[in-house]
Amino acid sequence: MRQILKLLLLIVVTLSISACDRTSSQRAISSSCQTIQHALGETQVCDRPQRIVALNPKMLDILLSLDVQPVGYAEVFPIHRGEFDRPSEQIPYLGSRITQPIANLGASSEPSLEGIARLNPDLILGDSGQNKDEYTQLSQIAPTLLFEYVGHDNWQEPLSAIAKALGRSDRSRAVIETHRQQVEATRQALAPIAKAYPEVLMLASEQLTQSLEIVTPADFCGGLLEDLGFQLVSLSDEQPTSIVQSISVEILPQLDASLIFIQGHNVTGFSQMGSAKNLEDNQLQKIQQAWRSHTIAQSLGASQANRVYFIPTYICRAIPSPTGAQLALKQLQAQLSSLSARVNQQ
Incomplete structure (x- = not known):
């Protein structure tokens, strides 16, 4: 009888240890997930x-x-x-x-x-x-x-x-704070321009006559412009639900603004680009030529005053993220530098 009791006790202890091992293992797995x-x-x-x-x-x-x-x-x-x-x-x-x-x-x-x-x-x-x-x-x-x-x-x-x-949560917070500081620094640098030319028209296009879109504040680069103190020209006063709205080139005179930024792309050109370092020339050349040769585009006040600027759509839609923001801020400030000098002299 004693032998049977000892055997039962041994089984109970073994099962208890096994259960504890499984629980500890499960907790270890859970804590690492x-x-x-x-x-x-x-x-x-x-x-x-x-x-x-x-x-x-x-x-x-x-x-x-x-x-x-x-x-x-x-x-x-x-x-x-x-x-x-x-x-x-x-x-x-x-x-x-x-x-x-x-x-x-x-x-x-x-x-x-x-x-x-x-x-x-x-x-x-x-x-x-x-x-x-x-x-x-x-x-x-x-x-x-x-x-x-x-x-x-x-x-x-x-x-x-x-x-x-x-x-890497500490690193993510640092990235967000760096972005905030870059936006604020650029906002301050461009404040005189935003005051002198507050309304901006941002367009996206590959060919003016076949694909033309007005960019809204819901877009990455559109929203970034408003973060810098500019006001995007829109088709209506309603809150936009999409990043772009299709328009025809014929209504551009109704949307004329002091500054125009154009997100340019050339989808077929990607396969002919060669090196990724050639992206900007590859993507912007087509829309720049189309804009400069189009009668309606050239009739706009911003065109006549040489206040039309181009940025690759790739930056705004392919990398709407920390580096995309840095690139967009850098390009906006660089392209507006000559205008900034004129505004500061006034």
């Missing part, structure tokens, strides 16, 4: 991801801003075929900050699922619009976070969420 909110819900991200895939330039920029290198990348436009073995020459604006070759995963809208799986990633970052249909498949490969892409200041929330997953 975080629930990250994103556009498609909540996702558990465990440990600190080391092999991260970015499915668009915005996600790539956020990673690089957090001092994290990706293992794979998908581009929004067909700029380069083959692996990114020379990123500084193959990835516009961001490639110089990539320290080693990375995999080319195709187009952001249709990334290679096979290519992603081969990389064995532990985190995938993408767009809630373009990558929504692949979300289930992507999540089977690795934890996947999808965020809204375009829009004014839509990068700060995903930056903070991704930083939380990577244990």
Whole structure:
């Protein structure tokens, strides 16, 4: 009888120890995981991801801003075929900050699922619009976070969420504070111009006669202009629900403003660009020629006063993120420098 009692006691103790081990293990796993909110819900991200895939330039920029290198990348436009073995020459604006070759995963809208799986990633970052249909498949490969892409200041929330997953929240706060300081410094530098020429018309176009859009404050660069103290000319006084509104070139005289900024793009030109360093010439040349040769465009007061400026649409819509903001602020200030000198002399 005693032997039976000893045996039962041994079994109970063993089961108790086993249960405690499982509980401790589960707690350890739980403590190393975080629930990250994103556009498609909540996702558990465990440990600190080391092999991260970015499915668009915005996600790539956020990673690089957090001092994290990706293992794979998908581009929004067909700029380069083959692996990114020379990123500084193959990835516009961001490639110089990539320290080693990375995999080319195709187009952001249709990334290679096979290519992603081969990389064995532990985190995938993408767009809630373009990558929504692949979300289930992507999540089977690795934890996947999808965020809204375009829009004014839509990068700060995903930056903070991704930083939380990577244990880099301090860095994300520093990035946001640096951005705030840059906007304020640029606002002060351009204050005399904003006072002299408060109304700005921002357009986006590839060819004036076939595609012309008026940019609203909901747009990344449109919102940035208003942050700097300018007021965007719009079609109506209603709050915009989209970043752009299609218009015809014939109504431009009704929208004339003191300053005009044009986001220019040339989609077919991407495949002929050669080096990513040629992006601005490649993307702006077509719209600049169209504007300078169009009678209605040249009849506008801003054109006649040489106050029409061009910025690549790629900056405003492909990288609406920390680096995109830095690039836009730098270009705005540089292009308005001569005007600033004239205003200050008055």
